[in-house]
Amino acid sequence: MHPKHLLGLLAMLAINPAAADMANPYPSTYKPLPSEPTLITHATILTGTGERLADASLLMANGKIAFVGQGDAPAGVRTIDASGEWVTPGLIDVHSHLGVYASPSVDSLADGNEMTNPVTPNVWAEHSIWPQDPGFGRALAGGITTLQVLPGSGNLFGGRGVTLKNVYSTSYQGMKFPSAPYGLKMACGENPKRVYGERKQMPSTRMGNMAMYREEWIAAQRYIDEWAAYDKKAAAGDKDATPPKRDLKMETLAAALKGEILVHMHCYRADEMMTVLDMAKEFGYKVTAFHHAVEAYKIADKLAENGVCAAMWADWWGFKMEAYDGIQENIAMVDRPQGSCAIVHSDSAEGIQRLNQEAAKAMTRGQRAGIDIEPERAIRWLTANPAKALGIAGSTGTLEAGKMADVVIWNGTPFSVYAKAKKVFIDGALVFDRDDPDRQPESDFELGQLQGVAK
Amino acid sequence: MKSFRFITIVSALLIAAAAQAQTVMIRHAQVYTMDRQGTLDNTDVLIAGGRIQQIGKDLALPQGDAKVIDAAGRPLTPGFFAGIGSIGIEEVSAVEPSVDSGLALKEMRPEFDVTTAYNPNSSLVPVTRIEGFTFTLLGAGASGTIIGGQGRVVELDGGYRSFIGNPVLYVNVGRDASKLSGNSRAGQWMLLNQALAEAQKPPAANEARLMTRNGQKTLAEYTKKPMKTVFNADRASDILEVLRFAEKHGLNPVISGGNQAWMVAQQLAAAGVPVLLDPLADLPINFDDVGSRMDNAALLAAAGVVVAVSGDDSHNARKQRQMAGNAVSYGLPHEAGLAALTSNPADIFDVGDRQGHIRRGMPANVVLWSGDPLEVTSAADLVIINGKPEPMVSRQTKLRDRYLQRNPAMPRAYIKP
Numbered sequence: 051m052h053p054k055h056l057l058g059l060l061a062m063l064a065i066n067p068a069a070a071d072m073a074n075p076y077p078s079t080y081k082p083l084p085s086e087p088t089l090i091t092h093a094t095i096l097t098g099t100g101e102r103l104a105d106a107s108l109l110m111a112n113g114k115i116a117f118v119g120q121g122d123a124p125a126g127v128r129t130i131d132a133s134g135e136w137v138t139p140g141l142i143d144v145h146s147h148l149g150v151y152a153s154p155s156v157d158s159l160a161d162g163n164e165m166t167n168p169v170t171p172n173v174w175a176e177h178s179i180w181p182q183d184p185g186f187g188r189a190l191a192g193g194i195t196t197l198q199v200l201p202g203s204g205n206l207f208g209g210r211g212v213t214l215k216n217v218y219s220t221s222y223q224g225m226k227f228p229s230a231p232y233g234l235k236m237a238c239g240e241n242p243k244r245v246y247g248e249r250k251q252m253p254s255t256r257m258g259n260m261a262m263y264r265e266e267w268i269a270a271q272r273y274i275d276e277w278a279a280y281d282k283k284a285a286a287g288d289k290d291a292t293p294p295k296r297d298l299k300m301e302t303l304a305a306a307l308k309g310e311i312l313v314h315m316h317c318y319r320a321d322e323m324m325t326v327l328d329m330a331k332e333f334g335y336k337v338t339a340f341h342h343a344v345e346a347y348k349i350a351d352k353l354a355e356n357g358v359c360a361a362m363w364a365d366w367w368g369f370k371m372e373a374y375d376g377i378q379e380n381i382a383m384v385d386r387p388q389g390s391c392a393i394v395h396s397d398s399a400e401g402i403q404r405l406n407q408e409a410a411k412a413m414t415r416g417q418r419a420g421i422d423i424e425p426e427r428a429i430r431w432l433t434a435n436p437a438k439a440l441g442i443a444g445s446t447g448t449l450e451a452g453k454m455a456d457v458v459i460w461n462g463t464p465f466s467v468y469a470k471a472k473k474v475f476i477d478g479a480l481v482f483d484r485d486d487p488d489r490q491p492e493s494d495f496e497l498g499q500l501q502g503v504a505k
Numbered sequence: 506m507k508s509f510r511f512i513t514i515v516s517a518l519l520i521a522a523a524a525q526a527q528t529v530m531i532r533h534a535q536v537y538t539m540d541r542q543g544t545l546d547n548t549d550v551l552i553a554g555g556r557i558q559q560i561g562k563d564l565a566l567p568q569g570d571a572k573v574i575d576a577a578g579r580p581l582t583p584g585f586f587a588g589i590g591s592i593g594i595e596e597v598s599a600v601e602p603s604v605d606s607g608l609a610l611k612e613m614r615p616e617f618d619v620t621t622a623y624n625p626n627s628s629l630v631p632v633t634r635i636e637g638f639t640f641t642l643l644g645a646g647a648s649g650t651i652i653g654g655q656g657r658v659v660e661l662d663g664g665y666r667s668f669i670g671n672p673v674l675y676v677n678v679g680r681d682a683s684k685l686s687g688n689s690r691a692g693q694w695m696l697l698n699q700a701l702a703e704a705q706k707p708p709a710a711n712e713a714r715l716m717t718r719n720g721q722k723t724l725a726e727y728t729k730k731p732m733k734t735v736f737n738a739d740r741a742s743d744i745l746e747v748l749r750f751a752e753k754h755g756l757n758p759v760i761s762g763g764n765q766a767w768m769v770a771q772q773l774a775a776a777g778v779p780v781l782l783d784p785l786a787d788l789p790i791n792f793d794d795v796g797s798r799m800d801n802a803a804l805l806a807a808a809g810v811v812v813a814v815s816g817d818d819s820h821n822a823r824k825q826r827q828m829a830g831n832a833v834s835y836g837l838p839h840e841a842g843l844a845a846l847t848s849n850p851a852d853i854f855d856v857g858d859r860q861g862h863i864r865r866g867m868p869a870n871v872v873l874w875s876g877d878p879l880e881v882t883s884a885a886d887l888v889i890i891n892g893k894p895e896p897m898v899s900r901q902t903k904l905r906d907r908y909l910q911r912n913p914a915m916p917r918a919y920i921k922p
Contacts, residue, residue, distance in 0.1 A: 369820060
């Protein structure tokens with residue numbers, strides 16, 4: 051958060067004590083699970099900061115990373131000999147629908163997209179999350195420690211996304227990443243115009259999409275102004291000042307304009323991303339990341355110049371017209387310019403289990419196209435870069451002293467089809483162990499199924 | 506005039522023959538024959554006249570022009586199987602006029618033959634081929650009935666009529682077909698039994714019927730060997746019902762899907778029924794898929810079931826390789842993982858004389874890989890399809906090369922790689 055916004059927020063709190071609850075009415079109740087100080091030794095460590103350390107150690111204590119590098123091991127600490135194994139930061143998926151489009155994918159559990167109105171910034175993905183989705187556990191076995199759950203892309207403004215720690219809990223609040231900012235899901239192109247155009251409703255065209263975004267941003271600016279005017283009056287002691295009517299839609303959009311909520315925009319085509327960047331300038335907000343961004347390779351320099359991330363698949367293409375120009379070098383080409391922010395995302399309950407393999411494919415295609423990418427760089431696509439896009443880079447995404455001990459031990463290089471996460475730690479707690487069935491979570495839904503079937 | 510035309514035809518034939526008959530010597534390869542010879546280290550393969558002429562050590566180079574490729578120990582495999590899909594019958598999934606894979610009629614039309622819609626000039630053909638895939642099975646799906654129609658194996662060499670083997674019939678059972686059969690999967694078997702009875706003995710003119718006369722004839726063909734019927738089924742109980750039904754009517758079934766197949770592996774093995782599966786399906790996507798697991802392929806193969814890989818994505822059919830790799834990562838022997846992409850699908854659909862093996866005398870459909878063919882960090886370095894080295898160019902490589910260049914003076918529309 052920009053310091054200026056923080057000041058504004060504090061000023062608001064001083065005036066209106068209820069504002070604290072108003073700003074965060076569904077707070078995180080996440081608490082790190084029990085852990086003990088643990089030392090990993092003799093590992094190849096990809097730090098997520100661009101470095102690869104050979105035969106190195108990593109110490110976790112009190113849920114935090116205490117030490118990374120070569121050095122003497124402290125005595126009396128549980129030690130894991132990771133000879134031949136690789137260690138990376140916990141993987142982060144910036145684009146998931148786990149919990150909101152859960153397995154089993156029956157209508158009763160399809161809660162990911164409020165497609166009754168193209169403008170629904172008032173809906174929050176977290177209110178749809180079914181914490182018993184078996185997909186969370188599968189993703190954990192793939193080394194995912196943090197994920198953003200987003201609403202779907204049928205609407206121009208799809209609603210708020212939420213960032214979760216990938217731990218099972220009875221409530222989503224128990225998974226909610228403490229102090230992570232919200233995301234705002236927006237969508238370009240075919241999906242909104244198709245969904246509403248088929249109903250003979252606006253938007254039915256790309257220009258209709260743009261007109262509606264802009265009208266909403268104008269309304270959100272007005273909303274900000276009305277509150278500012280009220281706050282000013284109230285601060286001056288005007289007893290007759292009446293607060294503007296609360297508007298859930300405008301609260302989200304206003305926060306996005308102020309940079310308190312990060313804008314994640316589903317956008318495939320290069321030309322549309324360029325249009326959206328102009329719109330962001332028009333209204334003074336920032337697009338944090340374009341998602342899917344199948345044509346991002348066409349504007350890699352522009353994205354880097356504007357400090358906008360692109361979250362991409364390794365090889366999806368052709369399922370719709372705006373995905374027709376997909377190429378396997380997309381991620382590597384977006385990664386190429388100075389100051390770039392390439393991200394590997396899943397948007398899939400299957401893909402999230404193997405983000406490391408997606409990165410391996412993208413790295414390989416880059417190398418074959420003559421772009422020099424080593425694993426220590428490529429690992430950032432699924433650790434440090436998504437952490438940045440989620441506004442949590444200060445606390446996770448790299449292996450540095452003081453950060454959350456979100457750590458994966460792999461059976462070898464993670465850039466392989468044969469790679470498996472052996473152990474996964476979240477805030478220093480061992481939450482998945484491939485060799486210990488007692489450390490493999492099972493959702494309520496799967497518990498007790500197939501009675502009598504020999505497994 | 507007449508002689509001029511004759512000369513034109515002759516020279517055209519000669520040019521075509523030259524392209525077909527290129528002699529290629531691949532030296533020092535690790536040859537996965539997927540055949541009786543097994544895997545051969547440091548071996549040469551000679552290709553001429555479109556066929557594999559010799560496999561052996563230190564082969565003599567024949568007279569004349571030959572392209573010699575030093576594999577330097579890299580793996581050489583048969584061309585891979587791209588799964589059951591819509592390559593050539595679907596350009597952009599969401600663009601309806603470009604999609605011909607499904608029939609939206611309500612009646613049961615087994616005679617629906619999707620091969621008549623095949624377009625070898627689709628961008629998907631080279632996109633898939635340059636990744637090492639030389640054959641696919643065209644899928645047919647009807648949205649209004651449980652019998653999907655017919656497809657056939659097609660070689661991805663760009664020919665208009667590159668179909669091989671026999672037609673294949675598709676039948677959907679289980680959850681997705683339920684709504685097409687009176688909202689009960691029991692209705693599926695009721696209708697299918699009626700259809701098979703009708704195929705054997707056409708109803709009288711005044712009797713109710715499910716199919717046209719042509720449809721009845723088509724369905725009757727599938728009660729004879731070697732015609733194969735692909736049943737799309739995931740739940741163990743549905744799979745067992747397929748086995749019973751096929752036995753009763755003399756059908757030769759193949760299971761596609763098979764997420765719970767591991768539970769009935771013994772029965773599938775005893776019946777000699779192969780399974781085409783997606784090794785990445787490990788979630789209970791629906792109640793039919795509860796118990797889906799990453800080692801499904803490994804468990805089936807260990808029980809003696811012939812397994813092939815078939816994901817459900819035509820555009821990204823190249824992911825089949827990664828799928829097989831994951832099956833290997835979860836216990837399927839490496840060679841069995843390769844077989845699931847080569848010899849098994851070729852043999853299941855009776856095209857093993859053209860695809861799926863590296864055998865002397867067979868058409869040369871081979872791929873040279875940069876490393877382990879099942880590894881995500883490997884790629885196809887060379888693809889030879891029916892004896893012809895593939896130029897390794899697709900619409901996607903052209904887009905890549907157009908945009909790899911930095912800061913061109915003129916718009917990229919002028920860069921035509």
